[in-house]
Amino acid sequence: MGIDAGFDMVPRLSKGAVDRQNWQSFIEVIKGHYEKDDQVELKPNYIVFKVGEHPLLPFEGHKFLRFSSKISGSHANGVEEYIDTVRRVAKVSFGSRVRAWNEGADIWGIYNWQEVNDSFRSYEQPGEFEIPTSIAQYVFGTDPISDLNLPLFSVQPVTDKGKGLVARFNIGKGERILSEKPFFTTQNLFSESMTESSIATKLKALSKTEQRQFLSLHNNFPGKHPFSGIVRTNALPCGSDSVIGGVYPTICLINHSCLPNAHNSWNSDAKCETIHAIRRIKAGEEITISYDKGEPYDARRATLKMHSASLCILPPVDLQASDARRCQIRLLDEAIGDPERVINRPEESLANCHSLLRVLEEEYKDGAGALIARLYYDAFQISITHGDQARASAFAERAFKSRVICEGEDSPETQNMKGLMEKPAMHRNFGASKRWRTAKGLVPKGLDSVGFEKWLWRRGS
Numbered sequence: 478m479g480i481d482a483g484f485d486m487v488p489r490l491s492k493g494a495v496d497r498q499n500w501q502s503f504i505e506v507i508k509g510h511y512e513k514d515d516q517v518e519l520k521p522n523y524i525v526f527k528v529g530e531h532p533l534l535p536f537e538g539h540k541f542l543r544f545s546s547k548i549s550g551s552h553a554n555g556v557e558e559y560i561d562t563v564r565r566v567a568k569v570s571f572g573s574r575v576r577a578w579n580e581g582a583d584i585w586g587i588y589n590w591q592e593v594n595d596s597f598r599s600y601e602q603p604g605e606f607e608i609p610t611s612i613a614q615y616v617f618g619t620d621p622i623s624d625l626n627l628p629l630f631s632v633q634p635v636t637d638k639g640k641g642l643v644a645r646f647n648i649g650k651g652e653r654i655l656s657e658k659p660f661f662t663t664q665n666l667f668s669e670s671m672t673e674s675s676i677a678t679k680l681k682a683l684s685k686t687e688q689r690q691f692l693s694l695h696n697n698f699p700g701k702h703p704f705s706g707i708v709r710t711n712a713l714p715c716g717s718d719s720v721i722g723g724v725y726p727t728i729c730l731i732n733h734s735c736l737p738n739a740h741n742s743w744n745s746d747a748k749c750e751t752i753h754a755i756r757r758i759k760a761g762e763e764i765t766i767s768y769d770k771g772e773p774y775d776a777r778r779a780t781l782k783m784h785s786a787s788l789c790i791l792p793p794v795d796l797q798a799s800d801a802r803r804c805q806i807r808l809l810d811e812a813i814g815d816p817e818r819v820i821n822r823p824e825e826s827l828a829n830c831h832s833l834l835r836v837l838e839e840e841y842k843d844g845a846g847a848l849i850a851r852l853y854y855d856a857f858q859i860s861i862t863h864g865d866q867a868r869a870s871a872f873a874e875r876a877f878k879s880r881v882i883c884e885g886e887d888s889p890e891t892q893n894m895k896g897l898m899e900k901p902a903m904h905r906n907f908g909a910s911k912r913w914r915t916a917k918g919l920v921p922k923g924l925d926s927v928g929f930e931k932w933l934w935r936r937g938s
């Protein structure tokens with residue numbers, strides 16, 4: 478126990494030449510300033526301050542997240558002054574990226590201790606030099622393609638699927654591929670009351686170009702009602718369980734995959750649909766989203782056939798194992814959603830979340846983003862219902878990070894998770910029970926990742 482204080486680097490530095498230069502100059506100033514100080518020692522890969530909890534400054538700036546120590550207690554003597562000086566020097570080089578925090582003043586660090594401890598461990602191994610793929614990447618350490626705002630895809634014919642979107646460049650996980658406003662939205666997406674005349678009225682309000690774009694969209698239900706046929710073929714719900722649907726000029730050209738590489742989501746603030754890469758997509762690869770609800774193969778095929786007779790999907794390589802996992806996912810989902818268990822047997826609900834995480838990762842590999850975000854939010858709710866703010870904040874942080882990947886920082890859901898990560902007690906369920914009452918800052922320090930997971934999921938406690 479004791480009070481910690483220090484500063485975090487937010488966002489962390491890149492490996493680009495500009496950040497590297499700035500970090501090197503900062504390190505040189507620190508070295509010069511403490512040249513004659515016995516408490517400050519140069520190691521092969523970092524500087525160690527032998528006061529307090531021996532905070533470190535690595536020679537590779539991109540590894541650095543935090544400089545801090547306990548500032549209370551007998552071993553803390555004098556450390557606060559070192560933290561203050563190093564922070565001031567860092568501020569000169571890195572400005573608002575340097576975020577000071579002090580638990581004594583109820584100001585908390587941005588990063589969690591697990592990532593900070595991982596960063597400390599990385600100081601020991603000098604990183605390998607990565608060959609930059611462009612001058613911009615060399616200088617700034619960022620992806621130049623996204624900075625140029627070029628479309629990341631082209632519309633092309635795709636074998637047996639009609640048109641589709643194909644990546645023009647390598648697209649990184651979490652990159653926004655596209656964001657688009659609908660031509661219009663329709664109520665009662667799945668009901669008979671979606672009439673031809675109401676769609677015709679909406680169409681009239683569009684420009685000629687938009688009308689042409691709408692009419693060029695694929696129609697699986699040709700016949701007497703061409704407009705509603707196009708809407709039924711193409712509309713995407715505005716939100717996961719919404720009955721309101723949107724029709725889009727480009728997003729409606731994205732084909733289905735049972736293991737998609739992209740995720741679509743409705744941003745209710747911006748009133749647009751966004752598409753994000755949920756894993757790395759190589760140039761030339763088709764961009765796909767999922768039209769299904771994660772059912773086992775036969776049910777999935779039946780649902781998709783209703784959508785389009787031509788929409789034929791291949792069975793997974795190990796059909797039996799995949800079907801078993803999808804059934805397990807549904808059962809675990811149902812068990813986690815049972816409020817009586819959350820109140821009376823939260824250990825079981827949390828253990829179910831942990832099992833679900835493993836099954837989702839096995840079934841969807843690294844493409845389970847949105848499902849994982851929801852699962853972490855479930856784990857958050859279980860923890861906060863019983864007053865455990867420390868774990869709740871850690872789960873909200875994971876939900877936040879998963880949402881950033883599949884929906885982006887500006888999604889209201891992502892922002893909601895960020896708010897709960899910072900102030901978990903704001904959740905309406907907080908205070909329902911005191912069974913696991915734990916303050917937000919009471920996250921054990923110095924745990925390796927295995928130990929942290931054990932703590933987080935309350936395994937073996």
Ligand SMILES: C[S@@+](CC[C@H](N)C(=O)[O-])C[C@H]1O[C@@H](n2cnc3c(N)ncnc32)[C@H](O)[C@@H]1O
Nearest residue numbers: 638639640695711729730731732733785788789
């Ligand atoms: C929203 S549209 C996608 C764009 C469409 N391919 C086009 O040419 O306009 C949906 C339709 O595309 C086709 N489609 C989508 N995914 C497919 C897949 N995996 N296999 C075969 N056809 C697919 C089906 O006809 C489906 O009803």
